[in-house]
Each structure stands twice: as C-alpha cells, then as structure tokens.
Amino acid sequence: MTITQLKYILAVAEYQNFTIASEHCFVTQPTLSMQIQKLEEELDTQIFNRNKKPIQLTDVGTKIVEQAKIIVDESNRITDIVDQQKGFIGGDFKLGIIPTIMPTLLPLFLKTFIKKYPKVNLKIEELTTEEIVKKITDGHIDVAIAATPLENDILKERVLYYEPFVGFVPTEHRLFSKKTIDVENLNIDDILLLEDGHCFKENIINLCSALGNKNSHFQLHSGSFDTLIKLSKEGLGMTLLPYLQTLDINEKDKVYLKDFKEPVPAREVSLIYHKSQLKIHMIDSLKNVIDSVIRGVIAFNDVKIISPIQQKKGA
Structure with missing residues (x-):
C-alpha cells in the first residue's frame, strides 16, 4: 500500500x-486503474463498484x-512541519474568495x-460560500475569504x-432627503438585491427580518453591484452596498450614498479554513x-454584525 495509491x-x-x-492526478488512466487494482488485490476487497454509472464506492470502500x-x-x-521549521513560505496555496469581496479586497493586498x-x-478562485465550504471540506482549497x-x-x-x-439611495426615493438612515427606515420591498447564491443578499434579508418583514417579495435581483447601482439611479429602488464597494464610486454618484446611524449594520469578513489545515x-x-493594508481603509468600531446564514422562520 502506498500514499500514491491512496491518492488515486x-x-x-x-x-x-x-x-x-x-x-x-496527472497520470494515464491505465496507470491509475492498475494501481487501484493492485491495492484491491492486496486488501482482498473491492473498493469500487465498477458496474454502476457513475462509479460508486462499496460499503467497505x-x-x-x-x-x-x-x-x-x-x-x-510532514512536509508542512519541515517547511515551518525552516521558516520557508512557498509552494502551492489555493485561495477562494466570495464574489462580493474579491473585486474590492483583492486589489488591496495581492x-x-x-x-x-x-x-x-497563489491560486485564486471566485467561489460562492457554499462552494467554498465544499472545496475546503474536500481539500481542494487551503483557505478562503x-x-x-x-x-x-x-x-x-x-x-x-x-x-x-452603506445605502445607495436615488433622488426620488423617500430616504434621499435624510442625512443618515436607520435600519428601521428600511423596507425590503424597495431594496434591490443580488441574485440567489450571494451571501450579501442573505445579510440584507436578515437585516430586514429583524423588522418582522420576513415574507416579502423582491422586485428585482441582479448579479453585480454595478448593475444594482445603475438600476437604482433609474429610480427602481434603493440598494445596500458593502463599504469597500463605495470607494470606487465616482464623485458625481457619491451624493446617493447614505451612512447608517450607529450601531452601523456590518458584515464580518474572515479567513476560513479546515480545523486540520496544514499550511x-x-x-x-x-x-x-x-491586516496591514485594511487597517488604513476600514476603521469602524461601533457596528452591529449581520449574519450571512439564512435565518429560520420563528428563530
């Protein structure tokens, strides 16, 4: 039995x-098949049921x-222990980042x-939170943001x-005249949201759910903040943006930005990895x-963290 056979x-x-x-695995199919067959013969057991499509594991497999x-x-x-002992920082490092963070954070630190x-x-993939959890579990990425x-x-x-x-509020909207907005001012029926699969959408739903508005319909969903901004300027509703997204907005459009009253609703952004991660x-x-680059960009203290996990009714 070899490590290579186990990897196969x-x-x-x-x-x-x-x-x-x-x-x-960067080997030919006959080579891989032969090594797995050798392992099955050594163990005197069948790991895979090759008669089913797709191939399935047996119970013992x-x-x-x-x-x-x-x-x-x-x-x-073992390799990781040696690298750490030598103080060596190198080799493959696979990073996943969710779509609502990648375009604003990546340019700051890359x-x-x-x-x-x-x-x-460094190998970087843009992934949804669901994809990140699966890829970390399967060992296909080392860490994620x-x-x-x-x-x-x-x-x-x-x-x-x-x-x-941060609120992005068009001129004809009922909240445009306010210097700052309060969470209680929000009505989820006139908030433009990202499409399903984006955890920032769940952040907003959970924020508005605190107001008892859990069963509302949504008028319009989009896949990007840029689209939401354009639609908002057309008078189709307000939207909410993560703070870093607002740094790239042109000076003319900054008139539409509205800060929240403290405590400001915010999302927690973290590095996540498997508890048994090696690197x-x-x-x-x-x-x-x-840490070194973000410290000079975000300096907010009085915030209320909004979870990206979908809340259950009655919870």
Whole structure:
C-alpha cells in the first residue's frame, strides 16, 4: 500500500470516473486503474463498484476512503512541519474568495503579498460560500475569504475586518432627503438585491427580518453591484452596498450614498479554513498582509454584525 495509491482512490471517489480522476492526478488512466487494482488485490476487497454509472464506492470502500483521507493529510503534514521549521513560505496555496469581496479586497493586498512572498504559487478562485465550504471540506482549497459566522464545526474562522453597509439611495426615493438612515427606515420591498447564491443578499434579508418583514417579495435581483447601482439611479429602488464597494464610486454618484446611524449594520469578513489545515504558516502570512493594508481603509468600531446564514422562520 502506498500514499500514491491512496491518492488515486480518493480521486476516483470524488470524480466517480477513472478517466477524469487520472487527468487530475496527472497520470494515464491505465496507470491509475492498475494501481487501484493492485491495492484491491492486496486488501482482498473491492473498493469500487465498477458496474454502476457513475462509479460508486462499496460499503467497505467508503470506510477505506475515509481512512485514506486521514493518512494522506497526515503525510502532507510532514512536509508542512519541515517547511515551518525552516521558516520557508512557498509552494502551492489555493485561495477562494466570495464574489462580493474579491473585486474590492483583492486589489488591496495581492501585489503586496506576491512581492513579499515570491515563492508562493497563489491560486485564486471566485467561489460562492457554499462552494467554498465544499472545496475546503474536500481539500481542494487551503483557505478562503468570506462573510462569517458560518456556524460550521469543521471550519476555523479568523476575523479580518468588519465591513459596514452603506445605502445607495436615488433622488426620488423617500430616504434621499435624510442625512443618515436607520435600519428601521428600511423596507425590503424597495431594496434591490443580488441574485440567489450571494451571501450579501442573505445579510440584507436578515437585516430586514429583524423588522418582522420576513415574507416579502423582491422586485428585482441582479448579479453585480454595478448593475444594482445603475438600476437604482433609474429610480427602481434603493440598494445596500458593502463599504469597500463605495470607494470606487465616482464623485458625481457619491451624493446617493447614505451612512447608517450607529450601531452601523456590518458584515464580518474572515479567513476560513479546515480545523486540520496544514499550511498555517501561509495562512498567518496572508492574514498579516491583509491586516496591514485594511487597517488604513476600514476603521469602524461601533457596528452591529449581520449574519450571512439564512435565518429560520420563528428563530
């Protein structure tokens, strides 16, 4: 039994296809199949049911895969221990970021991180929160940046900053004349929202749910803040933006921005990773870089954190 064989069965278990698994393992399909067959012969048991499409694990195969994950992770930990002892920060580092954070936060820290840690091969993916949780669980990304808390027992969360909500209110809207707006002024029926799959939408729904408005319909959903801003300027409703998004708004449109009264509703933005994550030294380095650049951009203290987790009725 070898670590390589265990990696192969993990790949087939995930992709449920020998050809796709071999491509992700960078070997030929016959090589991968032969190694898995050797392992099955050594164990005198069948790991995969090849008669079903897609390929499925047998009952004992499911248990073998669970143990294989532990063994492969522990083998990787040896390299990580050596790297930390040497103070080496380098190698592959896979980062996921949710869409409502990536375009505003990434430009703030990416150049600094690359310059400071040139030996790190940083691979970045834009992912929804749901995709992030799955990819962290499956070991396909090392760390992610997302709105928290996520209330997931397998994840560790380290807060980076608290990002306030800011109102974007068109001139004909009932709240435009106000210098600041209060959460109690909001009516979810005239708030333009991001489409399903964005946790910032859940932030806003949860914010408005506190007012007892849980069953409202929404007039219009969009996939980007830029679209919401344009639609709002056309008089189709107000919208809410995360603070960093407002920094790129042109001077002419800043007249539409309305701050909230304190405590300002805000989302918590954190680094999240698996509790058994190996690359803690890289995660620490990433956090230090982000801390250094965000400190001069966001300096809000009196905030009320709004959860991105969908609230249950009656909760």
